Amino acid sequence: MKTDQSNATGPLSAATFYVLLALAFQDLHGYGIIQEVSRLSEGQYRIGPGTLYDNLKKLMNLGWAEDYEEDQLSADERRRMYRLTAAGRTALRADLGRMKRVLRIADGQIAGEGREA
Amino acid sequence: MIKRRIYQLLLRMHPPAFRERFADEMLWLFDETLGDAGLFELYTDAAYSLVKQHTANDSVPPSAPQLFQAVHVGTLSTTRIFQAGAVASLVMIGFMKLLQPPLPLPQPPKTYVVRRYVPDICSGTNFASRTIRLHQIRRTHINRLAAIVEEKK
Numbered sequence: 001m002k003t004d005q006s007n008a009t010g011p012l013s014a015a016t017f018y019v020l021l022a023l024a025f026q027d028l029h030g031y032g033i034i035q036e037v038s039r040l041s042e043g044q045y046r047i048g049p050g051t052l053y054d055n056l057k058k059l060m061n062l063g064w065a066e067d068y069e070e071d072q073l074s075a076d077e078r079r080r081m082y083r084l085t086a087a088g089r090t091a092l093r094a095d096l097g098r099m100k101r102v103l104r105i106a107d108g109q110i111a112g113e114g115r116e117a
Numbered sequence: 118m119i120k121r122r123i124y125q126l127l128l129r130m131h132p133p134a135f136r137e138r139f140a141d142e143m144l145w146l147f148d149e150t151l152g153d154a155g156l157f158e159l160y161t162d163a164a165y166s167l168v169k170q171h172t173a174n175d176s177v178p179p180s181a182p183q184l185f186q187a188v189h190v191g192t193l194s195t196t197r198i199f200q201a202g203a204v205a206s207l208v209m210i211g212f213m214k215l216l217q218p219p220l221p222l223p224q225p226p227k228t229y230v231v232r233r234y235v236p237d238i239c240s241g242t243n244f245a246s247r248t249i250r251l252h253q254i255r256r257t258h259i260n261r262l263a264a265i266v267e268e269k270k
Contacts (some may be wrong), residue, residue, distance in 0.1 A: 050166025
């Protein structure tokens with residue numbers, strides 16, 4: 001019996017979220033993911049190789065990401081590429097939806113407090 | 118380069134499955150990011166990953182669904198039924214043993230403590246009263262000895 005992992009997990013950790021987000025736009029190798037995470041967070045969040053591959057392993061076990069060998073480059077330049085699967089995209093979308101709901105509630109709460117004051 | 122060697126050592130301590138798959142890439146990223154990220158950050162990150170990989174339980178095979186899956190009727194041979202019966206009997210015997218009240222433990226042999234009488238000469242409050250009491254005890258003792266000697270005579 002296969003469970004729907006995207007619904008089974010709670011909120012994603014910052015590292016997982018950023019790795020998924022980085023892979024949402026294009027397939028990337030490890031170094032590319034690190035650079036993309038740094039760019040997406042405007043330099044606020046950086047992940048190291050250990051955190052990256054720990055997350056990639058977790059994502060691949062969940063079936064949210066997969067890896068493949070890049071064919072076009074020479075053997076020396078050949079790097080393992082990572083891409084998001086449909087399940088990974090769904091999980092990312094679900095977490096973004098959760099974030100939007102939290103933001104809406106928080107906005108309403110803060111606006112209410114402002115009116116009371 | 119010693120920095121790289123230390124990082125390689127940290128990678129070598131990772132579980133084999135993780136190491137075989139990601140160690141080369143991690144080392145490549147170490148070389149690439151050493152300028153941007155601090156060395157301490159990279160070591161800490163690798164150490165954190167090391168702990169996480171050793172404590173992660175995702176290497177455990179998913180045994181639960183197999184344990185509770187339906188048994189095919191065709192696999193129930195006589196030998197298997199006999200084996201299952203033997204195992205079930207052993208489990209049952211063990212369970213019954215656990216249910217039995219525990220046997221009383223043998224009691225240790227009684228021991229007697231022989232104490233010598235020591236006159237309490239320290240209960241007095243001051244030195245003078247203690248000395249007087251000591252004299253009294255001595256005198257009593259001497260009188261007893263004298264009485265015993267006289268009896269023998």
